[in-house]
Amino acid sequence: MGSNYKAASRLSDLELTCSDLKILLKATAKMEESLRKMDNKFEVIDETLLTSSRRVAPLQSFAMATKALETRINRAVTPALALLDNFKLSESIQHKLLELSEKMSTEKSMSKRLKKLVKYVDCVDQLKVSIDCICQEGEPVIQRLQEVVEFLSRTKATDQYRTHRLRETLVTLKALYETEVDAMRFEGLLDEALLNLQDEYESILEQIRHRNVVELQAADKDDGGDEMVIMGSDLGTELEVELLRRISQTLAADDCLDICIDIYVKVRYKRVAKALMRLNPEYLKSHTPEEIDEMPWESLETAITLWIQHFELAVKAVLVSEKKLCEQVLGGIMEGLIWPECFAKIADKIMAVFFRFGEGIARSSKEPQKLFKLLDMFDSLEKLKPGFSEVFDGESGADICIRFRELEKLLIHASSKVFWEFGLQIEGSSDGLPPPPDGSVPKIVRYAVNYLKYLATENYSVAMAKVLRTEQIWKAGILSKPETDENLLRDAICNIMEALRGMWRQNVRVTITTAGTNWVFQSLFLMCLP
Numbered sequence: 001m002g003s004n005y006k007a008a009s010r011l012s013d014l015e016l017t018c019s020d021l022k023i024l025l026k027a028t029a030k031m032e033e034s035l036r037k038m039d040n041k042f043e044v045i046d047e048t049l050l051t052s053s054r055r056v057a058p059l060q061s062f063a064m065a066t067k068a069l070e071t072r073i074n075r076a077v078t079p080a081l082a083l084l085d086n087f088k089l090s091e092s093i094q095h096k097l098l099e100l101s102e103k104m105s106t107e108k109s110m111s112k113r114l115k116k117l118v119k120y121v122d123c124v125d126q127l128k129v130s131i132d133c134i135c136q137e138g139e140p141v142i143q144r145l146q147e148v149v150e151f152l153s154r155t156k157a158t159d160q161y162r163t164h165r166l167r168e169t170l171v172t173l174k175a176l177y178e179t180e181v182d183a184m185r186f187e188g189l190l191d192e193a194l195l196n197l198q199d200e201y202e203s204i205l206e207q208i209r210h211r212n213v214v215e216l217q218a219a220d221k222d223d224g225g226d227e228m229v230i231m232g233s234d235l236g237t238e239l240e241v242e243l244l245r246r247i248s249q250t251l252a253a254d255d256c257l258d259i260c261i262d263i264y265v266k267v268r269y270k271r272v273a274k275a276l277m278r279l280n281p282e283y284l285k286s287h288t289p290e291e292i293d294e295m296p297w298e299s300l301e302t303a304i305t306l307w308i309q310h311f312e313l314a315v316k317a318v319l320v321s322e323k324k325l326c327e328q329v330l331g332g333i334m335e336g337l338i339w340p341e342c343f344a345k346i347a348d349k350i351m352a353v354f355f356r357f358g359e360g361i362a363r364s365s366k367e368p369q370k371l372f373k374l375l376d377m378f379d380s381l382e383k384l385k386p387g388f389s390e391v392f393d394g395e396s397g398a399d400i401c402i403r404f405r406e407l408e409k410l411l412i413h414a415s416s417k418v419f420w421e422f423g424l425q426i427e428g429s430s431d432g433l434p435p436p437p438d439g440s441v442p443k444i445v446r447y448a449v450n451y452l453k454y455l456a457t458e459n460y461s462v463a464m465a466k467v468l469r470t471e472q473i474w475k476a477g478i479l480s481k482p483e484t485d486e487n488l489l490r491d492a493i494c495n496i497m498e499a500l501r502g503m504w505r506q507n508v509r510v511t512i513t514t515a516g517t518n519w520v521f522q523s524l525f526l527m528c529l530p
Helices: 002-106 110-155 158-186 188-209 213-223 238-253 257-277 290-294 296-329 339-363 370-391 396-431 443-455 456-478 486-498 502-515 517-530
Strands: none
Touching: 002 110, 002 396, 110 188, 110 238, 158 296, 188 238, 188 456, 188 502, 238 257, 238 296, 290 339, 296 339, 296 370, 339 370, 339 396, 370 456, 370 502, 396 443, 396 456, 443 456, 456 486
């Protein structure tokens, strides 16, 4: 009974399993049919996509070609539009320049006029930049636009209307460039503005004047010092100097550097000359040795004194100020290489007049009384030498410094020659001359003693000793060891006094011991007698 129940249960399970398998097989068959239909649909879709791709491919190529063409056109048109904008900007700046020019012509206030001039210079610089941009970019832009027009005309890559518009733009731009650019650069408002700036430049330079040199000279006399301590003052206001600097740079950038330099040197030389002419240096007109020899001694003595004062004043006051102004105005051009040359040109013309007079004095006749004025000139140059070298430093001032040294050499030669010729004159005057019957000191001896007494004073002994030492070094060589200044001067005086020993030796001894002649005469003779 139990076994029958188990068998019936298994049979029931098998039947159920068989039923499930049948259902599964039917579902599988349906799924297979669905997959087959789906596969057919995929094939249809694939064929559709392939067909669509074949139809879209030409459109994609056309779109890419259109994009490339658009890029090529834009690369030509965009710079062309920028070039047209530069033309418009240039025209706008020119209108502004005309307005500023009109306002400056009616402005009476100098300070306001200078401020407007600053704006005027700014506009000139902007116009120069705009025109330079047009000149640099014009030809490449036109060439690129022409290539695009030719390409479109040849390939028919775009519609005729667009090609026609581009061709018209090319023709207009090319005509504008060819007719306007040269006029803008050389004949237009820029050229006129540069001429106006040159006039303004010259006008401002003329307005900048030096302090009253007569007052400076009087102040120096009141100080009573041995050396002039006056130093150069600032010339011009900050606005004037800034304007001159800006105009100089603008003119230099527009190929007008030579004109700028010529104006500066011409005007500032006149200003310096006029400043020094207030000192009334009429004596400088007589500068040749022959003219100087014809001058009365009192006039020549006064002229030399004035020359020393004016020479120092020109260097330490006037030219120092001029050098500073020159550096401020022209220092920004060519990395500072221009201004020293300009200053040297101005100073060379001024200093040449002073050098010429000094050289004439040194080359004139060697009269005994000239020795002290020659020593004054030499001493003044020695004191001025450090400041002179500082003012005329560098390669540009080399010629002026060389002439300064040459003048010193001439003064040294002239001073020593006057001194030694004085001794020869004493010796020549004493030969064959009998002693005075009353045993007094001869006039020639008294003159010599007074002459040497004056030379031995502190005012001249140092300068005379330096002259003798320098002359000895020149003759013996730099490596020689000259005597001390005191020994040189003493020996030189003894050489002159030796000329007086001769026939008056005993007479001189008696005179010294009995007559009580002045102490200088006594000391000089006793120093030289054995």
